[in-house]
Amino acid sequence: MAKRLSKAEIQRRAIDIRKNDLDLTEFVQLCPYELAREHGIAVHPLDGLTEFGCPEGSVTFYASERPDVWSAALVPAGTGQFIVENTSHLPRRRRFNVAHEMAHVLLEHEFDRVMFSAEGRHGCANPxxxxxxxxxxxxxxxxxxxxxxxxxAAKERRTDEEVADLFDVSLPVARWRMNGTGARIVAQRAAAKWAKLRSGQ
Ligand SMILES: [Zn+2]
Known part of the structure; x- marks a missing residue:
């Protein structure tokens, strides 16, 4: 079994993917649908699935499998995959889940099941x-x-709301990133150090 990637390695990969696939720096908004298109991964809305030749029975399954709970699914199909998304959910939540399922694709994870992104989690319910x-x-x-x-953003003293709007993510995700990663604490410490230096202490 391959060793789990480090956070630093994942950050490096994200920067490479942004730059090479979408020509973006790490400081601007990314569209996960464009990223999927770039990698030839179709993103189908749940209500349009039969048009893509998906059997009626499995459509009913996706719709009935607690539709309030799941918002995106990564479906293995032959040698490839496609994503189904629950279009009844809010766009920011869908963006987050499509990005998550794309991360599995980009990391070339192998899986033997349909994986569902679920409510209250930052990823799949059935990894x-x-x-x-x-x-x-x-x-x-x-x-x-x-x-x-x-x-x-922390250095610029942006609020969680501003960060959510800038990157088109939900408020809980913006909060998680700004506080859970220590971004604000690092920025506050740097500002305090600078103030101390300037005051000659
Ligand atoms: Zn997952």
């Missing part, structure tokens, strides 16, 4: 491996709101 799930959680959010961007 095939804990390490892979952790990697996809980290890469998915790093693609949407890179740590470097969180540090910059």
């Amino acid at each position: 095939s491996s804990k390490d892979q799930e952790w990697e996809a959680e980290e890469l998915g959010v790093e693609l949407l709101l890179p740590l470097a961007a969180a540090y910059k």
